Amino acid sequence: MNNNHWFFTGFSRFLSISFFCFLLVPLIVQYQSEAMAATENNPAPKLYSYRIVDRFPQDIKSFTQGLKFVDGSIYLGAGKRGYSGLTQARLADGYVEKQVKLDDQYFGEGIEIVGNQIFQLTWKANKVFVFDKSTFEMTDSFTNPTEGWGLAYDGVNLLLSDGSSTIRRMGTEDFSYVNEFEVTLAGVPVRNLNELEYIAGELWANVWQTNYIVRIDPVTGNVRSIIDLSGLEQRTRRNGVDAVLNGIAWDDVNERLFVTGKYWSDLFEIELVETGKTFPQ
Numbered sequence: 001m002n003n004n005h006w007f008f009t010g011f012s013r014f015l016s017i018s019f020f021c022f023l024l025v026p027l028i029v030q031y032q033s034e035a036m037a038a039t040e041n042n043p044a045p046k047l048y049s050y051r052i053v054d055r056f057p058q059d060i061k062s063f064t065q066g067l068k069f070v071d072g073s074i075y076l077g078a079g080k081r082g083y084s085g086l087t088q089a090r091l092a093d094g095y096v097e098k099q100v101k102l103d104d105q106y107f108g109e110g111i112e113i114v115g116n117q118i119f120q121l122t123w124k125a126n127k128v129f130v131f132d133k134s135t136f137e138m139t140d141s142f143t144n145p146t147e148g149w150g151l152a153y154d155g156v157n158l159l160l161s162d163g164s165s166t167i168r169r170m171g172t173e174d175f176s177y178v179n180e181f182e183v184t185l186a187g188v189p190v191r192n193l194n195e196l197e198y199i200a201g202e203l204w205a206n207v208w209q210t211n212y213i214v215r216i217d218p219v220t221g222n223v224r225s226i227i228d229l230s231g232l233e234q235r236t237r238r239n240g241v242d243a244v245l246n247g248i249a250w251d252d253v254n255e256r257l258f259v260t261g262k263y264w265s266d267l268f269e270i271e272l273v274e275t276g277k278t279f280p281q
């Protein structure tokens with residue numbers, strides 16, 4: 001069927017990067033088996049496309065690893081040693097309102113805002129920094145035993161990705177471990193979960209080096225739907241081979257969705273478009 005052709009072509013890159021190669025063949029067999037058929041409790045994930053609503057300027061020199069939106073400002077956590085830091089910039093024109101740089105030894109990663117605190121991960125240094133949102137002064141630091149990739153907040157705990165298929169819940173008081181769950185797509189672990197955003201009871205995650213965002217049920221870990229952002233990277237200037245899609249932010253007042261990438265000159269407001277397709281077909 002044409003739909004199946006579309007499905008396997010479109011997802012071949014996603015699958016080959018997200019899963020170990022040896023899993024690929026059994027994966028397809030699994031999808032086609034009765035055992036993996038969608039059930040009422042775990043329906044086949046919907047596939048979404050997108051429409052660009054608006055675009056805003058972003059510093060193409062920022063290696064975007066964390067993204068939040070609050071009160072008209074974009075908060076961006078940047079990575080790469082020597083260039084890592086935290087920036088608050090006005091959405092409308094990119095004017096930098098506040099900025100703080102991390103020590104050169106640190107590779108900054110995901111960020112999250114809880115009240116007046118901004119948490120910022122580091123990649124492999126096992127450090128989590130806390131900044132005062134009003135002043136950008138560093139007020140605290142905690143230990144993270146895993147790699148730091150993405151960070152989100154569900155209203156109770158922080159949610160942490162580390163490049164694997166595991167999401168850990170961590171306490172906001174001292175970043176202590178609470179519990180964890182595994183993210184799966186039709187029963188198969190989804191690795192390389194990167195930048196995160198908690199939106200209306202779902203955890204959304206960029207899958208590193210793909211054009212896909214997965215929307216995750218945070219209770220079961222099941223991927224409920226997939227957003228295909230193919231083509232967006234051609235709409236912005238990019239700086240180098242590392243310039244992949246990364247960064248999801250949600251304006252919960254006006255219900256606007258923002259996405260961007262590492263070393264991208266633009267931040268996009270998008271709307272999701274139903275494709276009528278599911279995964280698998």
Ligand SMILES: [Ca+2]
Nearest residue numbers: 067196197248
């Ligand atoms: Ca985010």
